Amino acid sequence: MLEYEKEQKVVNVAGVKIGGQPGENPTVMVATVFYTNHAALLDEKTGNIDREILERELNEYEEIIEDTGMQGIIDIVGGYPEALIKECEIVADLIDYPFLVDGLNDSARIPALKGLKEIGLLDRAILNSIDDATTDESLQKLKSYGVKNAVLLTFGNRYIYPEQKLKFLNESLIPKAKNAGIENIIVDTAVLDLPSISINAETVRLIKTQLGIPAGFAPANAIYAWNYVKKYGESARCGAIASLMSYCLNSGGDFVLYGPIKFAKCIIPALSLLSAVNSYYRKRILRKNISERTPLRKVF
Secondary structure (H helix, E strand, C coil): CCCCCCCCCEEEECCEEEECCCCCCCCEEEEEECCCCCCCEEECCCCEECHHHHHHHHHHHHHHHHHHCCEEEEEEEECCHHHHHHHHHHHHHHCCCCEEEEECCHHHHHHHHHHHHHCCCHHHEEEEEECCCCCHHHHHHHHHHCCCEEEEECCCCCCCCHHHHHHHHHHHHHHHHHHCCCCEEEEECCCCCCCCHHHHHHHHHHHHHHCCCCEEECCHHHHHCCCHHHHHCHHHHHHHHHHHHHHHHHCCCCEEEEEEHHHHHHHHHHHHHHHHHHHHHHHHHCCCCCCCCCHHHCCC
């Protein structure tokens, strides 16, 4: 089991604690809404949604998160600023968790954050993301709006391997975040494809070892596109997804974007077991403190 010598920072966004030593805080399970073909999304340009479907999915997700003692964040995807603001407002009205403002580019994300400030939701919003394409103009807008929470995405053709990603983070992304006045940063190590998940796991360990900041990644797209396992049926596919997500957590990752919210029943209980085992080791073997909120008190 892992125990980092470097002091680990814990980022607190609206009561959700991201980061720390493995087993210290419950893993954050990030569920995506308004993705392509999401039944709740009726019109991506206007942000028109089927509120009944969305509410049912959010309620189920919240019930599973609370029942297992894990932690939750909602990843809100959108390509149009006004629609994204509307979608964030609806989600924030239905559930108390923080949310990622996951616009497809800065032209969607930045105006959406301005709108969220105007309606008083900026404290629960996490920009997804600051990356290689984020301009100085965008950084100054983020600073002027008072955005405090952001994901740093280590994606780029020149940043494939762990040491490259760490260098990119240190020399570009962290300075960008500081210039934008961001106080709470979490790092997404940027999955390229299914085999590269091993690289991401190593990158998480490297970041936490050297910098001590919260890190994780989003293997969902790569996993759900894995056609090979589909021939064995949904139960095999679910098992494959859960096992690979567990690998992500066991690398010391603080959060995982597991994909469409509808898969909560498949993914979250399985990962809560691993999170609980990590907490048990930290408490019983390492004799270290763990969070009051923990699946260790829920799933055994």
